[in-house]
Amino acid sequence: MPALNHLLSAFLLAYLSITQAIASTVVIEVQDDRGHKVKLSQPAQRIVSLAPSTTELLFSAGAGKQVVGVVSYSNFPEEAQRITSVGSYNQVDLESVLALNPDLVVAWYSGNSPAAIEQLKRLGMPVYLTETRYLEQLPVTVRKLGLLTGHADSAEKIAEQLHQGLVTLKQQYSQQRPVRVFYQVWDEPLITINQENLISQVIELCGGQNVFADLNSIAPRISVEAVLQANPDVIIASGMEEQRPEWLDAWQYWPSLNAVKQQQLHFIPPDLIQRQTPRVLQGAILMCQQLAQTRQRLSKASNE
Incomplete structure (x- = not known):
């Protein structure tokens, strides 16, 4: 029996250590607008936004304080104008992006340079691609950005307000x-x-x-x-x-x-x-x- 108890104790310790290891590597996973999976081990804390629209979406999701880099014409909300610039949406300065050491890049598929996006991916940076063609996508995108940045609850409120507003207009007009x-x-x-x-x-x-x-x-x-x-x-x-x-x-x-x-x-x-x-x-x-x-x-x- 002592041997059995020792074996059970060893098994329990091994199980607990494995469980803790798994918990520490649990990822946040969402699918971007191009169908690519974006995985993070924790909510993003240093975000670079490569379009004025993505900057605004991040602020809407509640992640404005985590945005460390934006492109020109990122003028809303007002706080976005004080964030470090990394070029323009169609001419991103990759060195400036790298210098900010981001843990998430939010890009615009049809606006940003495909070569720049691919280079960022090759360097191992998580890149979330936006490509909004449908009104129904907007609340979904806000929710996903909220998940990636640790603001799921506040993002959900904004997404629901947007959804209900669009539904009301559709019913009325x-x-x-x-x-x-x-x-x-x-x-x-x-x-x-x-x-x-x-x-x-x-x-x-x-x-x-x-x-x-x-x-x-x-x-x-x-x-x-x-x-x-x-x-x-x-x-x-x-x-x-x-x-x-x-x-x-x-x-x-x-x-x-x-x-x-x-x-x-x-x-x-x-x-x-x-x-x-x-x-x-x-x-x-x-x-x-x-x-x-x-x-x-x-x-x-x-x-x-």
């Missing part, structure tokens, strides 16, 4: 009378969006129809003639600044356009609609209100 929408990204060259762009989904959410949804490119160049032929009920522009672009009113030169006839030339600040962040909800609210105004104008015109 998506079945309303369709409104034909031309969304103008830029004037020279004249650029719009197709159905793969997140903004097109906001248009649908608000009961609109993107007149250039079927084009092949996600941000296609078009002609003035194409806009005249499409004859949208409303033109919505964002441009690059926080002020309404002067070129939006250039459409007044074509008074035959429905949008001009009904005085439906609208502006949404670009950071509220062109960045894939929770602030898209604010942009969506503005767009839904604008399309509601267009419906009223069209209804009034049809009754005259």
Whole structure:
């Protein structure tokens, strides 16, 4: 019996040591937007963000204080402007990234250089790739970043608020009378969006129809003639600044356009609609209100 007790004790000690070893190496594991698994042995404490949108997403998830590097135009929230810069989204300074000794890099798949991303991976850095094409992805991304950074609870609150806000808008507006929408990204060259762009989904959410949804490119160049032929009920522009672009009113030169006839030339600040962040909800609210105004104008015109 003493021998048996000794054996059981030895087994118990071995079991406990193995259990502790396993516990100490338990990883946080999530799948990024490209289907790659990102594993961490503990919540990330030194994060480098390679796009303005990913910086904003990290702050939304509650991890702002853990972000040690950002790229240019990471201007929201205000605290992000005081974080060390590692270049621009399309020209990342890898030496600056390495100098910050990050334990997580959050990158933008279609915006950052593929070569830079691959080099960071080869150096053994965990890289989480974002590629937001659907509104439903935004709450999911916030939750995943919360898990990776140790802020699951606060991230869940933000994600749920965003989800519920989008659901409410869909219920209120998506079945309303369709409104034909031309969304103008830029004037020279004249650029719009197709159905793969997140903004097109906001248009649908608000009961609109993107007149250039079927084009092949996600941000296609078009002609003035194409806009005249499409004859949208409303033109919505964002441009690059926080002020309404002067070129939006250039459409007044074509008074035959429905949008001009009904005085439906609208502006949404670009950071509220062109960045894939929770602030898209604010942009969506503005767009839904604008399309509601267009419906009223069209209804009034049809009754005259």
